[in-house]
Amino acid sequence: MTQFQWPSNGPATLVCKRKWAETSNSVSFTLAPESINDQDIAFNFIPGQFITLGIEIDGKMEYRAYSLSSMPNQTELQLTIKRVAGGKVSNYIVDSLQEGQAVSVLKPAGEFHIERRSQDQAHGNRIVLLSAGCGITPVMSMAKTLLANKDDSTDIHFIHAATQIDQIIYHQELLAMAEQHARFHVSIMLEDAKGSDYLEGRLTQAALANYCADIAERTTFLCGPVGFMGAMQENLQALGMDMDNFYQESFTPAESTQPDVELNNADKVEALANATIFVPTFGAQVEAKIGSALIDALEAAKVPVIAACRSGICGSCKCKVTKGEFTRTSTETLTVDEIEQGFVLACSCQVHSDLEVALN
Incomplete structure (x- = not known):
């Protein structure tokens, strides 16, 4: 299968091939080249990375970064987008993006991915994938990719937080993965657990330790709302995790390496x-x-x-x-x-x- 060739400068044009509802306020869709002659072209990226999507809305091209939820080397890229209050692009995608519609796409990028590691240490053979809401997308890509590799033996504990049972993105897929793979464990916490057997509340330090007793000894990949990620980082530090083994997605800039300039x-x-x-x-x-x-x-x-x-x-x-x-x-x-x-x-x-x- 041939690898898709991204333009050296600027976006590629891809087409929405399929679109479906994940929950009442989120949708998934796939992107691929328009030509049927390109059906044997696969996309290469590192699980956990994002693409930058450009869509024309009201006569203006709007660009936003979204994490990929599919695996590498497939013929279509998959994304899942959740409705956001005031979200111009996210809400347009949920409400108006049509199958067959062309969009602009910048090549995959980002340093939050399964191959990210310290200078002399891989991610280890035990990891935690920790997410909330639509933050599940990059860690889902990581989980599917690791499980699809027959030579990989990583023990994966997937911990996810959602508001209620019908808002769990990829719910049935997660349960199926847990049934099929003994090394894949799923724990779900709901703010409102009515109609389910899941625990109700928030992911506190005690809850994390209850779900995964050896969590402090694992490598963690975290993605979710900013407040959630801040709380989880504090919880993991309190549990004694070596923060050299902690990675989180961040769409905020890194600290500047430039010296501060004082003006006279x-x-x-x-x-x-x-x-x-x-x-x-x-x-x-x-x-x-x-x-x-x-x-x-x-x-x-x-x-x-x-x-x-x-x-x-x-x-x-x-x-x-x-x-x-x-x-x-x-x-x-x-x-x-x-x-x-x-x-x-x-x-x-x-x-x-x-x-x-x-x-x-």
Whole structure:
């Protein structure tokens, strides 16, 4: 089977092949090339990674990052999206995305995945996959991939939190996986356990230890709402887990490695001045405030730059500053060589002088 070739710069166009309801407020759908001649093309990624999805809504292309729930080397990518209050793209997908509709997709990315490990230690032969709500998607990809590998012997404890039984995403699939694989264990906690045999409440420190007695000795992969992840990290630390064996998905930028810049009065006056941003390839030039984000200037110049997460995580706005001074607050998806060559994430790059920028 041939591997799908992602464009070296910019998004690919894929088509929604299938769409179905997972719960009353979430849907799953698959993406694949439109041509039937591409049916033997498979997608390669690392379980736990995400793609950046671009959909035109009200005449504007909107980009968002969503974790993959499918396994690598399949002919379709699968995602599961949950309705979110005020979520422009998520709610459009739930309500309006149609089978056969074309969407833009940036290649898989992200450092939260099953192959992530410390310098000299693999994830070990016992892991915990801990999730809540739609955070189940990347860890589900991890679980299915490990279980499908006949040479893998990892003991997997899957702990998931949901509001009530009919809101458990992949519920029946999880139960089937537990029946088929002796090394796969499922524990589910519900806020409202009515109509089920599951425990009711929240995943406290005691609840985690009750579900998985050796949890502190395992490697943990965590994904869910920000508040949930913060609470789970505290619980695991309190239980004595070695946090070198703890990984969590994060769509917030990493801490900046740039030194803080203290401005004197003269610098503060200069910070009110403008700089010129020039993109030679497109003959575009625009003024920007010193200290402002490069992405704002590029969007004002109407050059084809994609800003999906706007937090220095997805890497969609990568470009190269060929001239000028700048600082950056995230290098999350950049290699050491790219950083040395002047590549930046435009959403996390601050303008400090006239800049010349290359998008290719």
